[in-house]
Amino acid sequence: MLASDEFLPASGVLDWSDPKRHWAQRPRPCRFCKGPTCLRDEGGRPSHKTCAETYRARRQAHTVQVYAQRAQLTDDDGHA
Numbered sequence: 001m002l003a004s005d006e007f008l009p010a011s012g013v014l015d016w017s018d019p020k021r022h023w024a025q026r027p028r029p030c031r032f033c034k035g036p037t038c039l040r041d042e043g044g045r046p047s048h049k050t051c052a053e054t055y056r057a058r059r060q061a062h063t064v065q066v067y068a069q070r071a072q073l074t075d076d077d078g079h080a
Ligand SMILES: [Zn+2]
Pocket: 030, 031, 032, 033, 034, 035, 047, 048, 051
C-alpha cells in the first residue's frame, strides 16, 4: 500500500499552507527535480509543491492502472 502522505486529495492539489510544517528557512534540493526549494513535504523532505503533486498524480494513475489490470471485475453472476 501507499503511505497516506503519498496520496493526493481529491482536488488534485496539496494543501501546504501551514508554514510550520511545510516551510524551512534554508533551501535544499527538491527530491524530485533537484532544484532548490524551501518547501518541505509531509515527511519533512525538500520538495516543490508542484513536483510532489505531479509525482503523486502519476503514481496514483499508475496504481489505478495496476489495479485495473489485476482485478477481474465480475458481475453478480461471476461473469467478467
Ligand atoms: Zn522540484
